[in-house]
Amino acid sequence: MSDRIREKLNILADAAKYDVSCSSSGGTRKNTNKGLGDSHSSGICHTYTEDGRCVSLLKILLTNHCIFDCAYCVSRKSNDIQRAAFTVEEVVSLTMNFYRRNYIEGLFLSSGIFKNADFTMERLLRVVKKLRLEERFNGYIHLKTIPGASEELIKEAGLYADRMSINLEMPTEAGLRLLAPEKTHQEVITPLDYVQKQIVQFKEERKLIRNVPKFVPAGQSTQMVIGATPETDKEIMQTAHRFYQDFSLKRVYYSGYIPISHDQRLPVIGTQPPLIRENRLYQTDWLMRFYGFHVNEILNDSNPHLDIDIDPKLSWALRNMQYFPVDINTAAYKMILRVPGIGVGSAKKIVQARQFGRLRIDQLKKIGVAYNRARHFIQCADSPIQLRDYQGFQIKAFILAESQSKYLKHDLNQIKLF
Amino acid sequence: MQIYLFDGTTEGLLTAVFEWFERKPGKISLQTKDKHQPDAFYDVMFIHNDSQKASRVWKGLVQKLSKDWIRRLHCCCLAENEETWIALFQFCCNLFTTPAAIQYNYGDPNVLLLSQTAKKVEREKHRMEAFIRFQETADGIYYCGIDPDFNVIPLLQRHFQNRYADQQWIIYDLKRKYGIFYNKQDVQEIQLDLKMGLRSSILPATQQSAQESLYSLLWQDYFKSTNIPARKNTALHIRHVPKRYWKYLTEKQ
Ligand code: SF4
Secondary structure (H helix, E strand, C coil): HHHHHHHHHHHHHHHCCCCCCCCCCCCCCCCCCCCCCCCCCCCCEEEEEECCCCCCCEEEEEEEECCCCCCCCCCCCCCCCCCCCCCCHHHHHHHHHHCCCCCCCCCEECCCCCHHHHHHHHHHHHHHHHHHHCEECCCCEEEEECCCCCHHHHHHHCCCCCECCCCEEEECCHHHHHHCCCHHHHHHHHHHHHHHHHHHHHHHHHHHCCCCCCCCCCCCCEEEECHHHCCCHHHHHHHHHHHHHHHCCCCEEEEEECCCCCCCCCCCCCCCCCCHHHHHHHHHHHHHCCCCCCCCHHHHHCCCCCCCCCHHHHHHHHHHHHHHHHEEECHHHHHCCCCCCCCCCCCCCCHHHHCCCCCCHHHHHHHHHHHHHCCCCCEEECEEEEEEECCCHHHHHHHHHHHHHHHCCCCCHHHHCC | CCCEEECCHHHHHHHHHHHHHHCCCCCCCEHHHHHHCCCCCCEEECCCCCCCHHHHHHHHHHHHHHHHHHHHHHHHHCCCHHHHHHHHHHHHHHHHCCCHHHHHCCCCCHHHHHHHHHHHHHHHHHHHHCCCCEEEECCCCCEEEECCCCCCHHHHHHHHHHHHHCCCCCEEECCCEEEEEECCEEEEEECCCHCCCCCCCCCCCCHHHCHHHHHHHHHHHHHHHHCCHHCHHHHHCCCCCHHHHHHHHHHHH
């Protein structure tokens, strides 16, 4: 018995790992029924994989049997691999037992499509209902919406899940048509839109009637695979921007394509996944969501690709030297936020601290500003007087020379967010 | 300079602030009893803990500071180190003697140290919430032993009580030799007889429940399958899960 469950878990966790989302944030479920579990609003990473990704949820497929043949997917019909399927009870007892031991924040359940969309969605729904209603489980549940499933099933699932997601997979329609001719972006958009409208409607009703249940309280997310098809960074981020806007998505994930197939339409097996590029896309995503940048400021027709050697915030600053230097002691918060080397936390501290007197270099350093980077773009109480104006490319050379030794010491994979 | 000698507890610290305020002796040096080296040339004042004096100071702090700052001070007390006690003392004295809202002056070294220390304590608390791994004992209690850098158990209680409301559990600080036990009703502070074999974070096999080894095995399997070898990045992995925490982690055994 234990061997069989181990084998299933190995197969079905392995097939699920290419979905990079593992966030457990935004959960609002409280343990009011003396059951098991209580959401932590910002989520908790209980461990990290050896490649440094957060492990927060038990991320598995219900089954890796699939009637489709998407070229980029390990579970595709034509792939000769071991297949397995969990029973509803097995998923429930794994989730409960892992949660009780504080291994996880909850469950991320997805599935290959067996028989048809409704049949699959109905099974997923049975798992979440059993967890919520029979086991009184209040931990986090992220459920895949199965494209093509009926609205009734999707709506019912939304009453028990914290987050729902559907992956766009390829950033453009053309890319998708190339690798998964049976699929379209519209199939993703329709349910995303439906769920979003329900979220809004439930929220409205809750304002009037307090005991209206929550509906997908942690919102929706999606994922795009990067580097399987030849999109530009501009195309990728504009798609992301549009989906953030149109469907109020909580997150868009970018997943560097890991070659898993000999299909000629795809990068050959053994090609390094584009990890730096993936990182630059996440940095851009952050700039859009937390730093007040519009996507067109960072990526446009004259700059369709992100720099690989420097992060997008620095790159924007170097192209826009007319806004600098920024005076730390007088500039508006939103300009301070745009200075390379100053993050959201330091920017807030600066604005508070400067009420007590003009800030000096040593204070900025203590507050947490990366001064060596920021100094090219700011002025503070004791900034040395600059005799000449440097051009963007000269400053870039200074910064690169300074960080060169650091980059050489470390693996390029582990560049941080700013 | 006069030396104020206190016992290294929150109550002692608050009493010291009260005494200073009554006398206003100017600058003094605050020291904890166990670090203090007697020296004939200094004038030493022993602080005798007084819960009424302490609570008056605490009330004063609550009036002057936001909730966030009160939480920060609480965390700093749990850091239990000399440097932080001194910063706490000076911060409190300044706060009561200046009309300005000095807590927002991040240019002030005490303010900065306290907010940074509080952050470290919060981070340790958060890591414990993440890295604690319960093991089910033969009598159905979920147990975990820890030895955190700071005394974070008081900060952990609520999180675990809300979350694991329908199971019995123990979180035990092996270094400070006390723990908390939840019996499905309320939480009690406990001291374990360590002869029971609970000397480390991992339970001996004889004391585990029948299912325990299966689930820890499944978890180890799961951890292995989530890895994508093409993305391997050990340095990043270690930055997120520093090695000193590996002893807690089922998946690292
Ligand atoms: S439908 Fe989903 S599981 Fe099936 S092959 Fe396509 S991506 Fe893979």
